[in-house]
Amino acid sequence: MCLAIPVIVKKIEGDKGLVDIGGVCKEISFIFIPEVKEGDWILIHTGFGLNIISEKDALETIDLLKEAYGLETISES
């Protein structure tokens, strides 16, 4: 039930706005993520944005693993 999905923020109007869910626009409340910007990837659940997804942290996790296993890292490629 705690399923949350990553979506991209299309438009912000006050504490809510529109996100793109696989091509469908849906209104979402940004009350818990006041720092959100258009173009951010966020995690949504039951009509609310829960947090902004950090691309930097996502890349870091993958690159640390790639480095440890001698694979080409994303930042190198």
Added chain:
Amino acid sequence: MDLKQFRNPEIVKNLLRDIHTYKEPIKIMEVCGSHTMAIGHWGIRKLLPDNIQLISGPGCPVCVTPSSLIDLMSGLKGISIYTFGDLIRVPGNNGSLEEARSRGADISIVYSPLEALKNAEKNETVFVGIGFETTIPGIAYTILEAHRRKLTNFSVMPAFKTVPPALKAILSSQDIQLDGFLLPGHVSVILGEEDYSFLVTDFNIGGIICGFEPIDILLGIKQLIDQKKNNLPQIDNEYKRVVSVRGNQTAKMIINKVLQPIDAVWRGLGTIPSSGLGIRREYLDFDASHKYGLEITDNEKESGCRCGDVLRGKIIPTGCPLFAKTCNPSNPIGPCMVSSEGSCAAYFKYER
């Protein structure tokens, strides 16, 4: 953003090779129902050696909702009931909400609790407040919004549960000996890393906050193995892309403004002290339990269903005599088979 990297087959192979070098028995509980489904979906259990045992925990809010909540909601006459879809087929002692609806009850499914407010402008409306920390902030905010709009027809039936007290209850009961937890990713977006520190300080057991992709889960398992090898239990965060040390402070502030800890009944686990959230005195007009005099009790009917033992990690779903015989997704007897994220539903779909 390329999140597909978290399915990179080369990294998966390397992680599995590392995991397979460990030969000691290790028992890990995945707390979250979405993890149980992800483990089944990616076929992870079959990729692991026999010495690594993954046990499902109590992390599906639908599964731990007591039958009496369903009975109370289907018993409300002349009131519009709004609920998340997950709850609609869960059996109560007198049938499910879906069955009550087929008998004429006014029950609607919504995606967001905010959707129930429109109806409350005209009709008496109750929202069924189930969920863990992931879901609770949105419902708390809906109460604030109803207060702001001065809606007198809206209330929430509080049946919220919080994860840390349930983990404490499992560890204190000593029913099972665990070596570590895969901690729930989306609950942790709200809670943050620091709310799990009691696991190490009070119980000397570690946990990894994990996402739901194959690499998230395998990395979590590998890190728990490393902790066991080095005898250094700690709380690690593998899901840093959305989980911070302190969690979502705005969401936590809204929860604390509207709700306060109360004892709560968990299906299968009984009453756990301070493991639920009730509505604060300032917002009592929005509390359906107060408005209609409703009390959630522990009165499960004897059906032979062993969901309680599944939720405590004492047995796996295939250990229940009803599993895949009289109890299946088309005719679920227990809540773990109903919920799309219940352990029994996951085992039925992926592990038979």
